Amino acid sequence: MTDRKKAEEEIQMDWGMKNRLSRMIKPATGRSVMLACDHGYFMGPTNKLENPRKTIEPLLPYADTLAVTRGVLRNCVDPKWDTPILLRVSGGSSILKDDLGDEEITASMKDAVRLNVAAVALSIFVGTAHEKQTLVNLSKLVDEGGEYGMPVMAITAVGKELDKRDAKYLALACRLAAEIGVQVVKTYYCEDFTKVVNGCPVPLVVAGGPKLNTEEDVFNLAFNAVREGAVGVDMGRNIWQNENPVAMIKGIRAIVHENANVREALQVFNENKKTPSTQRIENPIHA
Numbered sequence: 001m002t003d004r005k006k007a008e009e010e011i012q013m014d015w016g017m018k019n020r021l022s023r024m025i026k027p028a029t030g031r032s033v034m035l036a037c038d039h040g041y042f043m044g045p046t047n048k049l050e051n052p053r054k055t056i057e058p059l060l061p062y063a064d065t066l067a068v069t070r071g072v073l074r075n076c077v078d079p080k081w082d083t084p085i086l087l088r089v090s091g092g093s094s095i096l097k098d099d100l101g102d103e104e105i106t107a108s109m110k111d112a113v114r115l116n117v118a119a120v121a122l123s124i125f126v127g128t129a130h131e132k133q134t135l136v137n138l139s140k141l142v143d144e145g146g147e148y149g150m151p152v153m154a155i156t157a158v159g160k161e162l163d164k165r166d167a168k169y170l171a172l173a174c175r176l177a178a179e180i181g182v183q184v185v186k187t188y189y190c191e192d193f194t195k196v197v198n199g200c201p202v203p204l205v206v207a208g209g210p211k212l213n214t215e216e217d218v219f220n221l222a223f224n225a226v227r228e229g230a231v232g233v234d235m236g237r238n239i240w241q242n243e244n245p246v247a248m249i250k251g252i253r254a255i256v257h258e259n260a261n262v263r264e265a266l267q268v269f270n271e272n273k274k275t276p277s278t279q280r281i282e283n284p285i286h287a
Helices: 003-024 052-056 070-076 109-114 131-148 167-180 193-198 215-227 245-258 262-272
Strands: 032-036 065-068 085-088 119-124 152-156 184-187 204-207 232-235
Touching (some): 052 065, 065 070, 131 152, 215 245
Parallel strands (some): 119 152, 184 204, 204 232
């Protein structure tokens, strides 16, 4: 290959990287509402995600990105739907193990390209026995992503040790991921979250984590995270385990893309609440 062809290829891949990122993080607002539905890779048939398609379909019109595994993507997501896909490519441990950090790369970059996804995601377990393993996994993924123009998201996982979610730990984990070369980091909201944001030179999205007690708790989390520098959220259980998931994701969108406050998001939620018999609305995707 000539030097000119190499340069042309690098330019094309750089364009592809930027294009994929702009599909997930909307240029109009610089923000994103990501819908996390990849829990089954270690949790199995999670409550309200037993039938992935049934859960995903009514929510997809309101999600900027859908996070799933390749198995769910191929079997439960209609290829005619045009929501960008964030592909989970790490795994190897199940909820039955005490240590969830023993993960490897479980899907190839070629398969990610074959599936036409917008980005790939991998968990890192900083401060655990598997720290080096998962950081090296991430480094390999970033190298391959650079070759194919594929953005990589690092997820600062904490396994079952939820007490690790403080600013000092998360700032370290996010910075390590950024230093390795990822394009986006998914992390947790915490007290002094601006410390995490200021120490990470790439965009951050915030996880919802285990289901919170009330809708107001969820909206507070999203509002505070965005106000303090996150570019959006990547939420799952706090949306689709709610009795009114469509109303929930609409409230989240109002915060992320319309700068709504918590009171306004609750108003959106209440206006869109449905009775159980009408909760599964007609999907605009098919309109």
